[in-house]
Amino acid sequence: MPADEIRVDLLRRLAEQAMTDAEFRAVARDDLAGALERYGYDLNAHEMSLVTTFRASLADAGIDLDLARELGEDQVLRLLGM
Numbered sequence: 307m308p309a310d311e312i313r314v315d316l317l318r319r320l321a322e323q324a325m326t327d328a329e330f331r332a333v334a335r336d337d338l339a340g341a342l343e344r345y346g347y348d349l350n351a352h353e354m355s356l357v358t359t360f361r362a363s364l365a366d367a368g369i370d371l372d373l374a375r376e377l378g379e380d381q382v383l384r385l386l387g388m
Contacts, residue, residue: 310352317356320347 323330323345334341338361342349349357 310350312352312356316347316349317353320357 320342324334330341330345333344338358
């Protein structure tokens with residue numbers, strides 16, 4: 307596997323955990339890298355860039371992950387213009 311290959315299944319699993327696991331969100335809110343390591347996510351640089359960009363987009367749009375969980379993936383992506 308190339309070092310910069312995006313593992314969509316891994317990112318989906320991470321997104322699902324972020325939207326359903328309050329403990330994970332609490333840790334990730336203050337220490338994303340630590341939370342990823344603690345929960346067994348070993349992201350390559352490209353995947354980490356996508357995660358941080360997505361988090362920043364949510365923050366810029368004023369979308370909390372608790373709200374994102376209630377809205378669902380399709381609605382969040384529409385709000386972000388994706």
